[in-house]
Amino acid sequence: MIRTDLRYHRPGTPREAGALLAGHAGDAVVLGGGTVLLPMMGRAEITARHVVDLRGLGLDAITEHAGHVEIGAMATYRHLYTSPVLARRVPLLSRMAVGITGGEQIRNLGTIGGSACFANPSSEVPAVLVALGATLRLHGPAGYRDVAAAGFFGGAFATDLADGEFLASLLVPHQQGRTGYHKLKLCEGSWPIVTAVATADPERDGAAVTVGAAQAVPARIELTALLSGDGGLDLGSVDALVRRQIDDPWSDVLADGTYRREVAGAVVRRAVTDLFEGPNR
Numbered sequence: 001m002i003r004t005d006l007r008y009h010r011p012g013t014p015r016e017a018g019a020l021l022a023g024h025a026g027d028a029v030v031l032g033g034g035t036v037l038l039p040m041m042g043r044a045e046i047t048a049r050h051v052v053d054l055r056g057l058g059l060d061a062i063t064e065h066a067g068h069v070e071i072g073a074m075a076t077y078r079h080l081y082t083s084p085v086l087a088r089r090v091p092l093l094s095r096m097a098v099g100i101t102g103g104e105q106i107r108n109l110g111t112i113g114g115s116a117c118f119a120n121p122s123s124e125v126p127a128v129l130v131a132l133g134a135t136l137r138l139h140g141p142a143g144y145r146d147v148a149a150a151g152f153f154g155g156a157f158a159t160d161l162a163d164g165e166f167l168a169s170l171l172v173p174h175q176q177g178r179t180g181y182h183k184l185k186l187c188e189g190s191w192p193i194v195t196a197v198a199t200a201d202p203e204r205d206g207a208a209v210t211v212g213a214a215q216a217v218p219a220r221i222e223l224t225a226l227l228s229g230d231g232g233l234d235l236g237s238v239d240a241l242v243r244r245q246i247d248d249p250w251s252d253v254l255a256d257g258t259y260r261r262e263v264a265g266a267v268v269r270r271a272v273t274d275l276f277e278g279p280n281r
């Protein structure tokens with residue numbers, strides 16, 4: 001039960017939402033799907049007297065543009081994996097969304113914006129956004145500003161959002177080249193222990209992997225030096241390279257940092273195998 005006296009606000013425009021957040025800075029929270037926020041308010045881990053619900057802003061559309069897709073911050077996981085635009089242009093996001101645990105309730109209510117702004121290191125979402133080169137469009141008192149995903153995630157549960165700002169949408173480039181994806185979970189219903197998105201860059205004959213959940217923010221690791229002339233990759237060298245790069249691993253109740261660092265290489269190897277041998281998604 002939430003024991004604070006609350007005022008619920010449902011603004012009808014981004015400007016109105018921004019004014020509410022700025023006017024009650026430090027005492028207002030943004031409501032996405034509420035799947036994380038409301039239980040945390042019930043446990044008094046987050047306290048605020050003003051709840052600003054973004055549902056009146058029409059921010060759940062997924063629209064195709066030349067070179068990129070714009071995804072409203074209030075698009076749910078279900079919107080993502082049922083979107084024909086994403087299936088065609090950014091299939092990795094559909095693949096990620098269908099694999100989020102927590103069951104139908106979470107997939108029907110949890111939003112991509114809420115997940116990005118919560119910035120839980122164990123979430124699938126931050127590393128996938130960084131790997132795809134996404135841009136986050138924030139709305140604040142001075143209007144809109146765009147931030148690259150790689151710069152948005154500042155640490156565990158920390159983002160670049162300033163007082164009075166909210167995430168309005170995400171701009172994701174059309175996927176070019178192949179991707180490979182793998183995640184390790186303790187069981188079907190658990191949050192990830194480590195995730196890896198391997199990407200090939202045909203323009204410069206390169207490859208890279210973005211590792212999630214292994215440290216507080218996603219780690220992008222260049223793999224080009226391990227590429228062999230025949231188009232394969234020296235998998236035997238992957239573990240040592242990944243271990244060197246994950247120098248400050250993330251610990252939580254699911255797994256401590258030592259374990260995450262140890263298994264990260266194996267997760268990356270599987271993502272790389274998927275990159276070269278799996279379906280091109």
Ligand SMILES: Cc1cc2nc3c(=O)[nH]c(=O)nc-3n(C[C@H](O)[C@H](O)[C@H](O)COP(=O)(O)OP(=O)(O)OC[C@H]3O[C@@H](n4cnc5c(N)ncnc54)[C@H](O)[C@@H]3O)c2cc1C
Pocket residue numbers: 029030031032033034035036037038054073074099100101102106109110111112113114115116117118122123124125161165166167168190191192
């Ligand atoms: C049982 C369970 C299992 C889960 N398993 C996974 C999993 O395997 N992988 C995974 O990645 N996630 C998992 N999740 C989390 C899921 O991704 C959440 O749904 C998501 O993190 C939060 O989304 P939401 O829209 O409900 O956000 P909310 O709960 O509404 O908000 C979360 C935080 O973000 C802020 N916020 C929300 N929207 C915005 C916005 N547009 N602008 C600014 N701030 C905003 C809120 O103020 C709050 O601080 C799980 C959750 C549960 C309950």
